[in-house]
Amino acid sequence: MIGKLNHVAMAVPDLAAAAALYRDTLGAKVSAPTEVPAHGVTVVFVELPNTKIELLHPLGDNSPIAPFLERSPAGGVHHVCFEVDDILAARDKLKAGGARVLGGGEPKTGAHGKPVLFLHPKDFCGTLIELEQA
Numbered sequence: 001m002i003g004k005l006n007h008v009a010m011a012v013p014d015l016a017a018a019a020a021l022y023r024d025t026l027g028a029k030v031s032a033p034t035e036v037p038a039h040g041v042t043v044v045f046v047e048l049p050n051t052k053i054e055l056l057h058p059l060g061d062n063s064p065i066a067p068f069l070e071r072s073p074a075g076g077v078h079h080v081c082f083e084v085d086d087i088l089a090a091r092d093k094l095k096a097g098g099a100r101v102l103g104g105g106e107p108k109t110g111a112h113g114k115p116v117l118f119l120h121p122k123d124f125c126g127t128l129i130e131l132e133q134a
Helices: 013-027 064-071 085-095
Strands: 002-011 034-035 041-047 050-058 074-086 115-119 128-133
Touching: 002 064, 013 041, 013 050, 034 064, 034 085, 041 074, 050 064, 074 085, 085 115
Parallel strands: 002 050, 074 128
Antiparallel strands: 002 074, 034 041, 041 050, 115 128
C-alpha cells in the first residue's frame, strides 16, 4: 500500500537556525519558509537526493507542534510521511484493519498542495504517520 518515503518531519524551536544548519553546515538545498495555516505550521523543506526533511515550526498559539516542543524543547522527529497512490482507498483499508485516522478521517491539503492524512502513533509503534497522495 505505501509507496516511497516522501519526507521525515522534524519539529524545531528556531526555524531559521535549523534551516541554516542544514544549508550552511551540511550543504543542503533548503527552501524558503512557507506558512501552512490549515496545519498550524511554518515549514522549510531540505532537499535530499532520495527524499526530504521537513522542518516544522509552530504557526500561531493553537499549533499542534507547540505541545511537541513543550515536551521536547530541543525539537526532534515529529512524523514520517509515505506516499500512497489512492489516499481514500488507503484510508478505508487502514480503518477496516483497525487503524485510527486522526482529524475526522478526511484528507486535508498538505504543505505540497496534495491531500494528506495522519495516522495515530499508538497504532504504528509510537510513530505519527502521514500519508500523502502521490
